[in-house]
Amino acid sequence: MNDKKRILTTVGLYHGFNDGSVVIIPILFPVFRELFDLSYTQIGIITGGGLLISLITQILIGFASDKKNRRALLSTGILFLSFSLLLIVQVHNFLSLLLFIFVLRFASGFFHPVGIGWISKTFKKEKIDWAMGVQSAFGDFGAFIGILTTAFIVELKGWSFPFYIWAIAGVICLFSGLYLTRNTDEIKLENTKNREEKNDIKKLVNKEWELLKKIKLFLPGSIVSGTSWGIVVSYLPLLLVEKTTLSLTLIGIIISIWIGVGTIICIFYGKIISFLSRKTIVILSYLTMGVMAYLLTTITDIFFIIIIMILLGISSFISFPVIFSYVSEITDDPSEGRTFGYIFTFQLGIGTLLLFISGVTADIWGIWTPFFILGFISLLTALIFLINQKKLRPIVT
Secondary structure, three states, X not given: OOHHHHHHHHHHHHHHHHHHHHOHHHHOHHHHHHHHOOOHHHHHHHHHHHHHHHHHHHHHHHHHHOOOOHHHHHHHHHHHHHHHHHHHOOOXXXXXXXXXXXXXXXXXXXXXHHHHHHHHHHHOOOOHHHHHHHHHHHHHHHHHHHHHHHHHHHHHHOOOHHHHHHHHHHHHHHHHHHHHOOOOOOOOOOOOOOOOOOOOHHHHHHHHHHHHHHHHHHHHHHHHHHHHHHHHHHHHHHHHHHHOOOOHHHHHHHHHHHHHHHHHHHHOHHHHOOOOOHHHHHHHHHHHHHHHHHHHOOOOOHHHHHHHHHXXXXXXXXXXXXXXXXHHHOXXXXXXXXXXXXXXXXXXXXXXXXXXXXXXXXXXXXXXXXXXXXXXXXXXXXXXXXXXXXXXXOOOO
């Protein structure tokens, strides 16, 4: 296995653990809501506030990652995330739950700007679509396992048991990643420290502004993709508990179908891009996402819900590697960490607000409102890409 594949495997393992451990929380919202008598607004505070913590973390880590060792930063984040999972089993009320989830979200904020930036730098000159698809699939598979098993384990062993299992998994992933990348030559792979000359403040501000202008077209897509993930994993269990008679285990299976389909589509994204253009994929994904989100506000039949979740899984998950590949191609070599730091900052910043608003509106009008919000912003994003489709760059060959 060459150095590039070692890096991809390590980033994939870390991504799987990162996303898998984070999805435990929303799957357990029905349990926490009953244990601590939580309102939908409090759930919105937990989800939105947690994303805000991740946002701040990713800003800092994203800027640091262009000048620091990515391997060390990622490993630190995974270690801290494993530790934070053990803290959550100590919760006894809303405030302690809020605090420890904030700690977990801080730890999970290490991965995305560093991991995605590392893949971007390593594979920028070849196979970027394939690499982005593979690392996304690892993350999706981790979330799939987390959602599929959590509810079942909770019913057998209690709500705290999944946190112990994922903490152990984190340690295993950490040592595996450190072993795989032990001899990785970062200089050879152009993962060098940022050698930019020192500039005055005005030049630095102008430089950052130019960077933002480069990626501005893809910010709405990134925001909607991240928000779709947050709304589905945070509010779909609550929606199905309220509107159906399904058990928590069956609800977990339904959400796992969503992620499972998304995982498969990301694995084959490198193949799909060979016969469907990025432009076509990106427009269709947000259009489909919007329609499926609206259907979830009204459909209660289990068969149709599964069909909706399959289509929503395809559309929402394929949007991640598409957006990341576009951004990677327009990013200069020394600034991957900063660029993806901005991407995830906007994604989490506006996503924080949208998830909080979703919780408040769910208390006021009903648990269907988060999906109405998702449908609206998804269709709006599809329209933005339609209007600007001439600006969507073709694949670099």
